[in-house]
Amino acid sequence: MNRKRRRVGLIGCGAIGSEIAVAIDSSRVNAELVVVYDVYRERADALANRLNTRPVIADNIDALLASDAELIVEAASQQAVRDHAKSIVEHKKDLMLMSVGALLDDAFYAELHSLLEMYGRRLYLPTGAIAGIDAIRSVKHMLKEVTITTTKHPRALMGTPFFKEHRVNLKGLKKAKVIYRGYAREAVRLFPANVNVAAILSLAGIGADRTMVRIVVDPRAKRNIHEIHARGEFGELYFKVNNIPSPNNPKTSYLAVLSAIECLGRACNDMISIGT
Numbered sequence: 001m002n003r004k005r006r007r008v009g010l011i012g013c014g015a016i017g018s019e020i021a022v023a024i025d026s027s028r029v030n031a032e033l034v035v036v037y038d039v040y041r042e043r044a045d046a047l048a049n050r051l052n053t054r055p056v057i058a059d060n061i062d063a064l065l066a067s068d069a070e071l072i073v074e075a076a077s078q079q080a081v082r083d084h085a086k087s088i089v090e091h092k093k094d095l096m097l098m099s100v101g102a103l104l105d106d107a108f109y110a111e112l113h114s115l116l117e118m119y120g121r122r123l124y125l126p127t128g129a130i131a132g133i134d135a136i137r138s139v140k141h142m143l144k145e146v147t148i149t150t151t152k153h154p155r156a157l158m159g160t161p162f163f164k165e166h167r168v169n170l171k172g173l174k175k176a177k178v179i180y181r182g183y184a185r186e187a188v189r190l191f192p193a194n195v196n197v198a199a200i201l202s203l204a205g206i207g208a209d210r211t212m213v214r215i216v217v218d219p220r221a222k223r224n225i226h227e228i229h230a231r232g233e234f235g236e237l238y239f240k241v242n243n244i245p246s247p248n249n250p251k252t253s254y255l256a257v258l259s260a261i262e263c264l265g266r267a268c269n270d271m272i273s274i275g276t
């Protein structure tokens with residue numbers, strides 16, 4: 001029996017958004033992409049032109065909100081989440097977020113949570129570029145320490161707000177260097193496009209004020225590496241992921257794209273949901 005396809009809308013037509021759209025278009029996900037929106041209209045146009053089933057291109061967020069999409073996928077930026085997540089839920093649509101760092105603002109998270117309850121909507125958060133979130137959730141109340149160490153090539157960190165406050169000569173770097181140690185709440189502000197994984201880890205585990213983040217820049221790094229160490233009364237967990245960067249955005253790991261597609265697949269056909 002064919003299950004009804006869910007009507008999906010997309011905010012952000014970059015590396016992740018484009019791959020999600022292509023996955024829907026090629027029926028890898030039981031959904032129909034009905035509307036796409038990007039602050040740069042030409043990116044939405046270019047994406048729509050690649051698809052067999054063309055979605056409506058929204059000129060602004062109001063057009064997306066007025067559409068008949070039942071589930072909106074955000075693959076844009078933390079600012080897009082802050083600006084639009086609440087209105088999306090108020091328009092009775094479910095939401096899947098990639099820019100999870102925005103949820104580490106406690107007041108914003110609480111407001112979004114109460115809107116989700118009020119409107120009976122669901123929020124989907126893919127595990128992104130890391131592994132082991134299921135185990136972290138299972139031992140949540142026993143955790144004593146959680147650290148994530150992220151190692152990237154300098155080009156994947158260029159332009160982040162951290163460098164406005166700290167002078168690091170990325171171009172002159174010859175070997176790996178730890179450039180940042182701090183807690184997730186601060187890290188998502190300083191590295192908004194690089195540590196959404198720290199946000200997911202915080203939400204699943206011991207929170208943004210106790211999840212330690214280390215950022216390592218390595219001029220020889222060919223992969224985006226995330227290492228998670230967690231310790232507690234249950235024992236110890238260690239996960240390491242060597243990610244190939246997305247060909248279209250070196251800040252984004254390809255696993256994040258695949259995780260988004262898998263999460264959307266479950267959201268659109270949740271008869272069996274493994275690992276949730």
Ligand SMILES: NC(=O)c1ccc[n+]([C@@H]2O[C@H](COP(=O)([O-])OP(=O)(O)OC[C@H]3O[C@@H](n4cnc5c(N)ncnc54)[C@H](O)[C@@H]3O)[C@@H](O)[C@H]2O)c1
Nearest residue numbers: 012014015016039075076077080098128129193196252256
């Ligand atoms: N959860 C994770 O593990 C994870 C992993 C990688 C990336 N991310 C996050 O996912 C988001 C998308 O990543 P990407 O690699 O596709 O980025 P990208 O830069 O390739 O694409 C983002 C697109 O969104 C558009 N955009 C930005 N702000 C917008 C707004 N307010 N409204 C509409 N469109 C807007 C941009 O014009 C761009 O086309 C980023 O915030 C990134 O940090 C999350």
